[in-house]
Amino acid sequence: MIRKCLFPVAGYGTRFLPATKSMPKEMLPVVNKPLVQYGVEEAVAAGLDNVTFVTGRGKRAIADHFDISYELEHQIAGTAKEEYLEGIRSLIDNVNFSFTRQHNMLGLGHAILTGEPLIGDEAFGVVLADDLCIGEDGVSVMEQMAKLYKQFRCSIVAIQEVPEDEVHKYGVIAGDSMMEGLFRVTDMVEKPKKEDAPSNLAIIGRYILTPDIFDKIRETPPGANGEVQITDAILRQAKEGCVLAYKFKGRRFDCGSVEGFVDATNYCFEHFYKQSK
Numbered sequence: 001m002i003r004k005c006l007f008p009v010a011g012y013g014t015r016f017l018p019a020t021k022s023m024p025k026e027m028l029p030v031v032n033k034p035l036v037q038y039g040v041e042e043a044v045a046a047g048l049d050n051v052t053f054v055t056g057r058g059k060r061a062i063a064d065h066f067d068i069s070y071e072l073e074h075q076i077a078g079t080a081k082e083e084y085l086e087g088i089r090s091l092i093d094n095v096n097f098s099f100t101r102q103h104n105m106l107g108l109g110h111a112i113l114t115g116e117p118l119i120g121d122e123a124f125g126v127v128l129a130d131d132l133c134i135g136e137d138g139v140s141v142m143e144q145m146a147k148l149y150k151q152f153r154c155s156i157v158a159i160q161e162v163p164e165d166e167v168h169k170y171g172v173i174a175g176d177s178m179m180e181g182l183f184r185v186t187d188m189v190e191k192p193k194k195e196d197a198p199s200n201l202a203i204i205g206r207y208i209l210t211p212d213i214f215d216k217i218r219e220t221p222p223g224a225n226g227e228v229q230i231t232d233a234i235l236r237q238a239k240e241g242c243v244l245a246y247k248f249k250g251r252r253f254d255c256g257s258v259e260g261f262v263d264a265t266n267y268c269f270e271h272f273y274k275q276s277k
């Protein structure tokens with residue numbers, strides 16, 4: 001049973017400048033809820049109610065969001081506006097939040113390793129909050145993956161088919177098909193050129209990792225830009241043991257890009273916000 005979920009949120013969010021100059025990318029609102037809250041709700045729906053953030057400089061708004069705001073709550077107590085805070089209050093009451101800081105932004109692999117003391121020796125989920133995922137039939141993507149983990153007990157990466165001319169933005173897998181939508185990973189390439197990509201199956205921001213990943217990250221030398229890629233460490237796990245790639249059921253919006261963010265906003269406005277009115 002997986003209990004913990006890691007949120008690496010230390011990145012600079014340069015694709016969203018100037019909005020992210022002094023505000024964390026993860027706090028950008030999709031309609032009326034910050035991106036990171038969608039991610040936490042997804043993790044909690046999968047039973048992962050110990051949430052760890054790897055934050056960095058300029059990210060304090062995330063910690064404040066998952067804390068009580070006494071003055072504000074006092075101000076709106078007894079008014080109709082109280083209902084706006086119900087969702088976040090329920091998370092604050094039911095989730096155990098912890099925080100650590102990545103001092104130098106040396107890549108996703110390094111960010112995950114920074115979370116090791118708060119994760120310890122157990123399998124855990126990873127959510128990149130800028131990928132907003134909406135599971136099919138109300139089953140969150142992390143919930144789908146946690147179910148698979150129960151069966152297979154190994155690291156799992158979420159994948160989606162992308163157009164060939166977009167593979168250079170992603171980690172891309174090669175794998176042997178095990179059953180509908182599930183592959184055993186045989187190779188992984190980070191941001192390949194179209195002609196070098198082993199497939200069009202791209203890794204998106206949802207992972208379940210077994211704790212041996214920390215040693216694998218430590219064994220992974222930094223790449224050309226000094227960043228430690230998580231893909232390299234997961235490939236080591238795949239070569240020495242087993243890693244699965246799961247074509248999740250649902251939709252995913254790349255909210256780290258302006259286009260994906262606008263698409264997510266339109267989708268959530270139509271499907272969630274308007275429905276709730």
Ligand code: UTP
Nearest residue numbers: 008009010011012013014015105106107108111
């Ligand atoms: P991205 O590369 O998508 O995010 O990293 P970024 O660096 O914030 O955005 P751009 O590319 O400059 O626009 C994927 C995830 O990994 C986290 C980011 O916060 C994001 O959630 N990350 C990345 C870290 O926590 N630390 C790092 O050193 C790098």
